[in-house]
Amino acid sequence: xxxxxxxxxxxxxxxxxxxxxxxxxxxxxxxxxxxxxxxxxxxxxxxxxxxxxxxxxxxxxxxxxxxxxxxxxxxxxxxxxxxxxxxxxxxxxxxxxxxxxxxxxxxxxxxxxxxxxxxxxxxxxxxxxxxxxxxxxxxxxxxxxxxxxxxxxxxxxxxxxxxxxxxxxxxxxxxxxxxxxxxxxxxxxxxxxxxxxxxxxxxxxxxxxxxxxxxxxxxxxxxxxxxxxxxxxxxxxxxxxxxxxxxxxxxxxxxxxxxxxxxxxxx
Amino acid sequence: xxxxxxxxxxxxxxxxxxxxxxxxxxxxxxxxxxxxxxxxxxxxxxxxxxxxxxxxxxxxxxxxxxxxxxxxxxxxxxxxxxxxxxxxxxxxxxxxxxxxxxxxxxxxxxxxxxxxxxxxxxxxxxxxxxxxxxxxxxxxxxxxxxxxxxxxxxxxxxxxxxxxxxxxxxxxxxxxxxxxxxxxxxxxxxxxxxxxxxxxxxxxxxxxxxxxxxxxxxxxxxxxxxxxxxxxxxxxxxxxxxxxxxxxxxxxxxxxxxxxxxxxxxxxxxxxxxxxxxxxxxxxxxxxxxxxxxxxxxxxxxxxxxxxxxxxxxxxxxxxxxxxxxxxxxxxxxxxxxxxxxxxxxxxxxxxxxxxxxxxxxxxxxxxxxxxxxxxxxxxxxxxxxxxxxxxxxxxxxxxxxxxxxxxxxxxxxxxxxxxxxxxxxxxxxxxxxxxxxxxxxxxxxxxxxxxxxxxxxxxxxxxxxxxxxxxxxxxxxxxxxxxxxxxxxxxxxxxxxxxxxxxxxxxxxxxxxxxxxxxxxxxxxxxxxxxxxxxxxxxxxxxxxxxxxxxxxxxxxxxxxxxxxxxxxxxxxxxxxxxxxxxxxxxxxxxxxxxxxxxxxxxxxxxxxxxxxxxxxxxxxxxxxxxxxxxxxxxxxxxxxxxxx
Numbered sequence: 023x024x025x026x027x028x029x030x031x032x033x034x035x036x037x038x039x040x041x042x043x044x045x046x047x048x049x050x051x052x053x054x055x056x057x058x059x060x061x062x063x064x065x066x067x068x069x070x071x072x073x074x075x076x077x078x079x080x081x082x083x084x085x086x087x088x089x090x091x092x093x094x095x096x097x098x099x100x101x102x103x104x105x106x107x108x109x110x111x112x113x114x115x116x117x118x119x120x121x122x123x124x125x126x127x128x129x130x131x132x133x134x135x136x137x138x139x140x141x142x143x144x145x146x147x148x149x150x151x152x153x154x155x156x157x158x159x160x161x162x163x164x165x166x167x168x169x170x171x172x173x174x175x176x177x178x179x180x181x182x183x184x185x186x187x188x189x190x191x192x193x194x195x196x197x198x199x200x201x202x203x204x205x206x207x208x209x210x211x212x213x214x215x216x217x218x219x220x221x222x223x224x225x226x227x228x229x230x231x232x233x234x235x236x237x238x239x240x241x242x243x244x245x246x247x248x249x250x251x252x253x254x255x256x257x258x259x260x261x262x263x264x265x266x267x268x269x270x271x272x273x274x275x276x277x278x279x280x281x282x283x284x285x286x287x288x289x
Numbered sequence: 290x291x292x293x294x295x296x297x298x299x300x301x302x303x304x305x306x307x308x309x310x311x312x313x314x315x316x317x318x319x320x321x322x323x324x325x326x327x328x329x330x331x332x333x334x335x336x337x338x339x340x341x342x343x344x345x346x347x348x349x350x351x352x353x354x355x356x357x358x359x360x361x362x363x364x365x366x367x368x369x370x371x372x373x374x375x376x377x378x379x380x381x382x383x384x385x386x387x388x389x390x391x392x393x394x395x396x397x398x399x400x401x402x403x404x405x406x407x408x409x410x411x412x413x414x415x416x417x418x419x420x421x422x423x424x425x426x427x428x429x430x431x432x433x434x435x436x437x438x439x440x441x442x443x444x445x446x447x448x449x450x451x452x453x454x455x456x457x458x459x460x461x462x463x464x465x466x467x468x469x470x471x472x473x474x475x476x477x478x479x480x481x482x483x484x485x486x487x488x489x490x491x492x493x494x495x496x497x498x499x500x501x502x503x504x505x506x507x508x509x510x511x512x513x514x515x516x517x518x519x520x521x522x523x524x525x526x527x528x529x530x531x532x533x534x535x536x537x538x539x540x541x542x543x544x545x546x547x548x549x550x551x552x553x554x555x556x557x558x559x560x561x562x563x564x565x566x567x568x569x570x571x572x573x574x575x576x577x578x579x580x581x582x583x584x585x586x587x588x589x590x591x592x593x594x595x596x597x598x599x600x601x602x603x604x605x606x607x608x609x610x611x612x613x614x615x616x617x618x619x620x621x622x623x624x625x626x627x628x629x630x631x632x633x634x635x636x637x638x639x640x641x642x643x644x645x646x647x648x649x650x651x652x653x654x655x656x657x658x659x660x661x662x663x664x665x666x667x668x669x670x671x672x673x674x675x676x677x678x679x680x681x682x683x684x685x686x687x688x689x690x691x692x693x694x695x696x697x698x699x700x701x702x703x704x705x706x707x708x709x710x711x712x713x714x715x716x717x718x719x720x721x722x723x724x725x726x727x728x729x730x731x732x733x734x735x736x737x738x739x740x741x742x743x744x745x746x747x748x749x750x751x752x753x754x755x756x757x758x759x760x761x762x763x764x765x766x767x768x769x770x771x772x773x774x775x776x777x778x779x780x781x782x783x784x785x786x787x788x789x790x791x792x793x794x795x796x797x798x799x800x801x802x803x804x805x806x807x808x809x810x811x812x813x814x815x816x817x818x819x820x821x822x823x824x825x826x827x828x829x830x831x832x833x834x835x836x837x838x839x840x841x842x843x844x845x846x847x848x849x850x851x852x853x854x855x856x857x858x859x860x861x862x863x864x865x866x867x868x869x870x871x872x873x874x875x876x877x878x879x880x881x882x883x884x885x886x887x888x889x890x891x892x893x894x895x896x897x898x899x900x901x902x903x904x905x906x907x908x909x910x911x912x913x914x915x916x917x918x919x920x921x922x923x924x925x926x927x928x929x930x931x932x933x934x935x
Contacts (some may be wrong), residue, residue, distance in 0.1 A: 023518075023583050025308055025387075027372040034585035038529040039639075042598060067541070069587055071534040154380070163405070181401035181622055183408030183437075186695055190704035202435045206380065217573065242796050253803050 026213055031062065033201035035185065036164055037067035037148070040199040042188035043165075044121075044146030046198075048104070050135065051076040051086045053095070054236045055210055055221050056150035056202055060200060062219050063085055063201060064148075076104040077138055081130040082107060083118060083238035091222040098220070104142070110135035120242035124237070128210070136172060145191060148199045154206045155266060163188070170194035207266050208259045215252045226250050235266050294765035308515050309380065311390040313407040315434065316416030317426035321447040325416060325485040327357030327389055329507070332492045335381035342490040357485070385511040398670050400429075404709070407434060412441035412513045414506070415477070419452045419459065423466050425656040430670070431466075432655045435473040436620055436673065436711065438693060441511045442470075442477045450484040453495045472658060479509045522546040522605035525695050526586070526685070527638035528557070528600045540585045545638070545694035547604070548581040549588070555737055557600040558685035561613045564590040566834050587789040596630075599693060599903035600641040601685040609685040609695060610715040613747050619668070619676050619710030620655070623702040626667040627674075632774045633707070635680060637698035640731050643681040644700065645778040651677040668708075676710065679778055682745055732773070739848065744824045748779050748922040752844050753914070755895060756831045757856030758885050760863035760872055762902040762910070766856065767828035769907075774824055779922055782818060784811055786895050799882040805836050812840030819849045826924055832884045834891040850921040852897035854914065860885050862903045 023031070036100045040047060049072075050062070051057045066070045091217060096103045103223035108116075111129040118126050139147075153162060161176055165187035168174055180188045191197055202210075214221060232255075256260040300922035312321045332340070348355045355439065380389050391406035398764070407413065413434050416534050417427050434442060444466060452458045463480040470477060479676040481490050482501050489495035490505045524547030532539045549555070553566045569577040570587045580586035601609055621627045629644065635644035652674045668674040689711040699709045743749050753770070755763045767783045789796070793810055797803040807832050815825040832835055837853060844851035863885070865874040875883035882888040888897030893899075900910045 023581070025306075028308070028583060031543070031583055031585045036527070038541055044531050067540050067585070068572075069532060069534060069537065069570050071532075073534060127615045179402070179405075181295075181405050181442075183405050184699060184704070184709060186699040186709075188702070188708060192704070227894070287626060 026157045026216065027208055029205055030066070030213070032204065033063045033064050034067040034197060035065055036201040037233055038183075040148060040165070040197075040201075041068070041188060043187070044144075044197065044199075046076045046142065047146035047148065048077050048138075048142065048144045049074060049148040050150075051078050051101075051103075052150075052236070053078070053222060054150075055225060056152065056205075057216065058095070058219055059205075059213055060148065060150045060202065061095075061101075061245070062213075062217060065099075072099065072101065075104050076102065077102050077135075077143075078105045079107050079131055079134045079138065080107045081126075082112060082132070083126075084220075085241055085242075087224055087240050088222055088236065089199050089221075091151050095220065104138065106134050106138040108137060118238065119257075123241050130238075132172070134144070140194070140197065144201045145196050146199055147226060148194060148201065151198075152202050152205050152210075156263055159230060162200055162201055162203055164187065166198045166200060167191060168198060174198075175265070193218050208256060211252060211259060213233050217255060225255065227254075306853055307386050309387045309389045310412060310510070310515055311389045311391060311410050312414060312510065312514060313403075313410035313413045313434075314414045314416060314437070315403060315407060315430040317424040317430075318425075319420040320416045320421070320427075320608060321485050321910070322826060323358035324356065324808050325414070325445065325447065325483070325491075325506075326573070327359070328485045328488060329390070330381050331357060333381045333383060333487065333507070355425045377671065379778045383507055383511055386515075388510065398434075402431065403430065404437070404620070404622065406440060408437050408709075409514050410437075410439050412510070412593050413439045413443075414510075415442060415444045417444065417462060417466065419446050419448045419455075422462060423469065428464070428469060428658065430674065431470050431475055431654045432473055432653075433620065435470075435475045436539035436618065438689070438711070440475070440514045443479045443481060443506070443728045444476055444477045444484045445481050445485075445506060447483050447485055447487060448483045449498065450487055451773060452480070454484075454489075454495075456482075456498070456500045459501075469658070478512070479503050481506055482508060485811075496932045498557040505798055514724055516884040519692075519694075520548050520555070522582065522692055523639075524553075524555075524602070524604045525609065525692055526555075528596060528598055528602065528693070530598050530638050531596055532587075536911065537570060537589055538593065539589060541585075542602070542639070543585050544580045544582050546582045547584060548579055549602075550579045551588075551690075553588075554605055555593070555602045556605055556608060557596055557602050558609055558743050559683040559773040560595065560600065560612075562594040562596070563605070564592045564594045570647075570877065599638070599641075601638055608718075609687050609692075610717055610884075611683050611685050613680045614676065614678065614685050615712050616677050616714050617698070617710035617712045618620050618673065619700075619708055620673045621668045621670060621708040623705070624670055625702055626669045627676075627700070627702075627708065629665065632778070633700040633702065634683075635678070635684075635685055635698050635700055637684060638695055640684050644678045645681075647677045647679045647777070650677060675777075679747060681747065681778075686712055686715065688713050741818070746780060748824070749850060751850040751852070751918070752815045752819050752825045752827060752840075753852050753854055753918055753921070754815075754824065754831070754837065754840065755828045755856050756837060756853045756896075757902075758860060758863045758868045758890055760868055761858040762855045762907075763828040763830075763856045764915060765907070766900070766902075766910060767826045769911050770826055770918060773911065773915050774918055777919075779824055779918075780822060780919075781824040781826060782895075783826045783828060784818075784828065785859055788829075789814075789829075799880075799888075801833075801882075801888075804882075805833060807831070808836040808840065812836075814855045816841070816843055816847055816849055819844070820847060824917075824918060830884050830890070832888065832890040834893065836894065852917055852921055853893050854917070855893045855896035855899040855900050857892070857899055858903045 039099045083101060108126060108130050114253060116126060116129045163179055163182045167188050226232055226246045231243050232247040232249060247258060249258040292446050314326060316322060323846045344359045345355050355371045380387055382388060389408055397875055415431060441592055446462055447460055483490045489497060492507050493505050506850045525545040526542045527551060528540060528542040530541045534543055551566050551568060555566060556563050568590045570589060571577045571582060602608060629646050629649045630643045632643050635642055652661040652665045652668055652672055655671060666828060689697040697711045699706045701707060713866055715857060755767055764785060771781045773828050789811055794807045811827055811829055815827050818825045841851050867873060871880060874880050875886040884890050900913060902910055
């Protein structure tokens with residue numbers, strides 16, 4: 023088995039364990055490269071079906087191209103799609119124009135997710151985080167419990183070995199299931215190439231720039247690049263020494279921003 | 290760590306899809322793990338641009354010296370406390386291949402993180418501090434590596450700069466640690482004198498230590514082998530689920546070992562139902578014919594037999610062991626100690642079953658390897674023990690040295706994984722011509738047979754009938770027997786005057802007819818309860834031989850093991866004890882028809898057991914009774930338990 027085959031097999035295994043362990047499960051979907059790979063792996067895990075809803079937490083600062091991709095893919099894959107906006111925060115005027123990125127991300131992503139969780143009573147969330155994205159995420163488990171306040175106790179995590187996971191939780195708690203934990207950015211692209219998985223156009227170079235990671239438009243910037251195909255992106259990643267989230271302003275806003283966001287329940 | 294996946298240096302490799310070698314770095318806290326890892330990144334140019342500069346700047350801002358360890362310990366708290374809290378998995382690469390590094394922490398209370406990291410490692414670097422020498426943690430981690438099956442090990446003796454690069458010091462440490470690891474069957478490939486901080490023997494030779502002729506750390510790593518394919522081992526598929534999302538009935542699971550092809554005959558354990566693989570259903574790979582070890586698979590069967598999550602599929606030949614009793618070596622990670630006699634949910638593959646700790650044979654202090662002699666009552670956090678288990682229902686498993694994936698398990702403590710273990714010494718059943726053993730298991734569709742109940746409870750139902758004078762010690766013995774059996778996982782229940790005469794027999798008095806009727810009812814209830822699978826301990830004076838014989842006959846007719854136990858104490862002794870003051874009342878004429886006073890007692894002619902309670906100590910009486918009960922309930926016939934069942 024090649025490296026990609028191994029990653030795929032483990033992710034499928036995790037999907038199936040999660041689906042068995044949790045009655046009410048959903049998969050947040052950002053339409054980005056990682057979550058499109060997740061959709062693909064889910065179809066492999068469940069014989070071409072996706073037996074749970076997908077959740078798009080809409081910050082209202084999405085790139086129009088991403089919304090267009092969302093609507094196309096939802097139809098193409100026959101997704102059970104739920105779109106969630108934190109209307110209350112928008113009504114209060116929370117936005118990038120007036121607030122700092124950390125606050126906006128917290129209100130429009132984390133709190134919106136909490137609202138959706140309360141509405142649908144999910145006890146498992148399948149997310150697309152990867153260990154290599156950030157040093158905080160490096161410490162994650164495949165099955166990562168969250169308390170009722172969505173907090174992640176990264177200082178005292180349950181043991182996880184031999185493919186046995188934390189699946190028992192108390193009322194109000196939920197578990198984040200992270201099938202892509204072992205994948206690196208280049209693995210994602212090589213898998214997209216191997217399987218011909220559709221991804222938004224914004225990852226590909228236009229006028230000498232491309233997006234390597236996608237978030238809200240006010241705080242997401244393209245990086246200089248001439249990679250206009252998946253193969254060229256892979257080639258670029260082989261030689262780059264810039265980190266993936268270099269174009270994500272929220273990460274640089276203050277030291278340890280990511281850690282604060284994660285501990286509060288951000289992806 | 291941001292981008293430390295080594296995206297950067299992937300250009301060094303022609304094939305990015307090369308298999309990674311997963312290594313874990315373990316050892317005592319402060320022996321320099323993070324520094325070594327930081328150094329490996331730095332020296333293999335596996336860091337993104339700006340990372341080192343960013344850390345240097347951060348250090349300046351904090352007024353601290355730059356350390357290679359900071360490349361790893363990215364969490365603010367960790368930098369403050371100067372320790373690594375959890376396992377991080379990051380990648381670097383050499384000219385030969387890519388590596389995944391699992392940085393395991395050294396603090397004692399973080400052992401569960403070390404296990405979490407090290408359990409998936411292909412190889413390990415054990416780090417010891419040249420100055421501090423072999424510490425408790427160095428020993429503990431060495432022990433756990435052997436338990437987790439990590440066989441490829443190098444020992445890096447770090448901080449050689451602090452001992453003046455002394456060859457003597459290095460060789461003394463090597464002797465001491467080699468001897469210790471030898472006891473655990475861990476044979477390190479190399480001992481390497483290192484200074485991670487100054488970069489000695491990380492990538493190449495060191496001018497400071499010309500006396501060392503062996504490889505540097507990276508060369509030693511490159512010499513390790515990738516994990517061997519398990520495709521040529523016997524087939525094991527752990528069933529995760531059965532899906533019916535469309536017209537197909539798909540069995541989903543993972544091939545843990547061996548390979549599965551369309552047309553293969555497969556047996557599902559522990560039910561041992563057979564069928565044939567009709568098709569593989571792999572979305573995106575139509576017409577796939579074969580799945581091999583490590584792959585997640587999905588398939589349909591020719592015959593729609595009952596298959597469910599938790600079962601293990603094998604070929605008819607070379608199946609797993611099926612049983613309820615097995616021995617294992619276990620490590621415990623939870624605050625609450627593991628207790629002998631207690632039950633824990635056990636997970637092995639996708640099976641989950643309640644497992645009772647029958648005996649803790651011996652406990653080993655994983656830090657010193659000191660063995661506590663004899664049986665123990667508990668296993669405390671971070672200890673290792675040899676334990677005998679009994680599961681409530683039969684499960685399928687392997688010895689770990691035969692098939693790793695189905696030879697290890699975890700136990701839950703509450704909601705969390707409390708510990709893990711590896712199974713050894715199980716006996717594989719002899720196979721008949723067709724592969725699967727042809728003994729009659731008594732599994733029938735629809736009807737729950739006595740055989741099936743026996744398998745479920747792990748013992749037969751039975752009736753122990755204690756007869757004897759009031760005050761002879763029946764009740765005390767009965768309740769102590771009930772407790773003792775229950776502790777062994779045998780469902781036991783006492784029927785006595787108290788719980789019968791308040792309900793079922795509340796309409797009866799103490800005339801001869803009523804007494805006979807009372808015994809008849811007790812006998813019928815005891816028989817029913819025993820048929821349901823319980824061991825019923827009846828404690829009644831039951832003075833009439835004929836009535837007792839009727840109950841014996843009733844049980845035998847129903848195939849229920851029956852034992853009459855004569856609790857024999859002389860009347861004088863009973864009357865002297867008079868625990869309830871009944872003799873006194875009877876002598877005073879307040880209780881008519883009192884056995885031994887104005888109503889006869891007919892002793893058993895041939896009891897299965899006679900206990901002279903006036904002469905025996907209570908312990909000896911209980912032991913004799915317990916032995917009788919065990920013999921009576923032994924699950925014999927139809928099932929041979931590996932390792933000798935209860």
